[in-house]
Amino acid sequence: xxxxxxxxxxxxxxxxRPSLLxxxxxSIIESLRSFDELIVVDSASRDPATSQIGRDAGAxxxxxxVPGTSRARNAGWRAARAPIVAFTDDDCEVPSDxxxxxxAGFADVGVGFVTGRVLGDREASIASAxxxxxxxxxxxxxxxxxxxxxxxxxxxxxxxxxxxxGFDEGMGPGTPLRAAEDQDAxxxxxxxxxxxxxxxxxxxxxxxxxxxxxxxxxxxAYGVGAGALAVKLIRNExxxxxxxxxxxxxxxxxxxxARHLVRGYESGAAGATVKAFGVVVGxxxxxxxRLESGVFARxxx
Numbered sequence: 001x002x003x004x005x006x007x008x009x010x011x012x013x014x015x016x017r018p019s020l021l022x023x024x025x026x027s028i029i030e031s032l033r034s035f036d037e038l039i040v041v042d043s044a045s046r047d048p049a050t051s052q053i054g055r056d057a058g059a060x061x062x063x064x065x066v067p068g069t070s071r072a073r074n075a076g077w078r079a080a081r082a083p084i085v086a087f088t089d090d091d092c093e094v095p096s097d098x099x100x101x102x103x104a105g106f107a108d109v110g111v112g113f114v115t116g117r118v119l120g121d122r123e124a125s126i127a128s129a130x131x132x133x134x135x136x137x138x139x140x141x142x143x144x145x146x147x148x149x150x151x152x153x154x155x156x157x158x159x160x161x162x163x164x165x166g167f168d169e170g171m172g173p174g175t176p177l178r179a180a181e182d183q184d185a186x187x188x189x190x191x192x193x194x195x196x197x198x199x200x201x202x203x204x205x206x207x208x209x210x211x212x213x214x215x216x217x218x219x220x221a222y223g224v225g226a227g228a229l230a231v232k233l234i235r236n237e238x239x240x241x242x243x244x245x246x247x248x249x250x251x252x253x254x255x256x257x258a259r260h261l262v263r264g265y266e267s268g269a270a271g272a273t274v275k276a277f278g279v280v281v282g283x284x285x286x287x288x289x290r291l292e293s294g295v296f297a298r299x300x301x
Contacts, residue, residue, distance in 0.1 A: 006103075007035040007081075008036045008086050008155070009037050009076075009077070009080035009082040009084070010038045010039070010099065011085055012024060012025065012054075012090060013043050013076065013087075013089075014042060014043060014050055016045045017091065020207060020209065021050060021090045023093050024092055024093060025038070025054065025059065027093035029058070029059075030096045031095065032099060037059075038054075038058075038059040039061075039076045040053070040062070041062045041075050042062065043064050043067045043068065060079070062076065067174040068169060069151075069167075070168055070169045070171060073181075077156070077166065078166070083157060083158050083159070084102065084106055084155055084156070086102050088152055088153060089206070091206060101199065101202045102155045105155070105197050110194065111194070111196070113156045113157075113186055113196045115150065115186075115197070115199075116153045116201070117153065117200050117203045117204070118130055118150045118204055118206050119204075119206065120206050121205050122208055124215065129218075131152075131153070136199055136200060137197070138196070138197055138198075139186075139190060139195065139198070142187070142190060144240070144244060145233075146183060148196055152204055152206060154182060161185075164192055165295060167185050168181055168295040169296075170289060177285060177296070178224040178278075179224060179225025180226055183229055184229050187233070191294075215271065216267070219272070219275045220278040221278065222275055223248070223277065225278075225282060227279035227280060227281065227285075228282040229282075229286075230283060245283070252275065252276075253276025253279055256275075
C-alpha cells in the first residue's frame with residue numbers, strides 16, 4: 001500500500017464494545033479531511049456488530065483473529081496510507097479539529113510522536129486515565145514514560161514506528177503484561193533520537209463508563225504494565241530505571257494509598273494499593289520474558 005504525501009491515518013483498535021464504538025467512530029469521521037482516513041481494527045471481536053460499525057461509517061476495516069491492542073495497532077499503522085498515524089480508543093471522542101491539530105504538531109521533521117490531553121466526560125471516583133496538564137512540553141532523550149502522554153490521544157510519524165518495529169506485542173491489553181504499551185513506544189522513540197511533543201490543545205474526551213470495581217481493576221492493569229516497563233528499562237540499562245521502579249511501587253502505589261487514606265479517599269486508596277500489587281506482578285512477569293531487539297518475545301497462542 002503506497003503512502004500519501006500528507007494527511008493523517010487514524011487507527012482505532014476495538015474489541016466487543018459496539019455501543020461505545022459508535023460515538024468514537026462518528027466523532028473521528030467528523031474530524032477527517034478529504035485526504036485523511038480511518039482504519040478500524042477489529043481485535044478478534046465475538047460480536048459481528050463491531051466490524052459492521054466501521055464498514056457502515058466508510059472506514060477501512062481490518063479483522064484480526066487473535067486479540068491484543070498492540071497487535072491491532074500494528075496492523076493498523078502498517079496498512080496506513082498517510083505519513084502520520086494517530087491513535088485513540090473506542091471509549092473516546094475527538095473534536096472536529098483533531099486531525100488538523102495533530103498534523104500541525106509534526107511541522108518539525110525531527111518530531112517522532114505527539115500527544116495531548118485526555119479529559120473525562122464527568123467526575124469519577126478514580127480517574128487516573130486523565131491527562132490534564134495544560135503546559136506544552138518537548139521531550140528529548142530518556143524521560144519518565146508516564147509523563148509523555150496516553151495511548152488514548154497519540155500520533156506518530158509512520159517512519160518512526162517503522163524504526164522501532166511498532167508497538168511491543170508482548171505488552172498492553174490482551175497480554176499478561178496488561179498495559180503501558182503506549183509509554184513503551186514513546187520511550188523507544190525517544191531512544192531512537194526522535195523528539196516527542198505534548199500539545200495541550202490536542203484534546204480527546206474519555207467516556208467514563210466503568211463501574212468503581214472496574215476502575216479499580218484497571219488500576220491493577222496499569223500497575224502490571226508499569227512494573228513490566230520498569231523491568232524492561234532496567235534490562236536495557238536505562239540510567240533512571242531503578243528510580244522509576246521505586247516511584248511506581250512506592251510513590252504511585254503504597255505512599256499514594258496512605259495519602260488517600262489520610263484524606264478519607266477510600267476509592268483512591270484501593271486503586272493505589274492494587275496498582276502497587278500490579279507493579280510487583282508485572283515486574284515478575286516481565287523478568288521471565290525474553291527481550292529481542294527491545295521488545296518482549298511475542299506470546300504464543
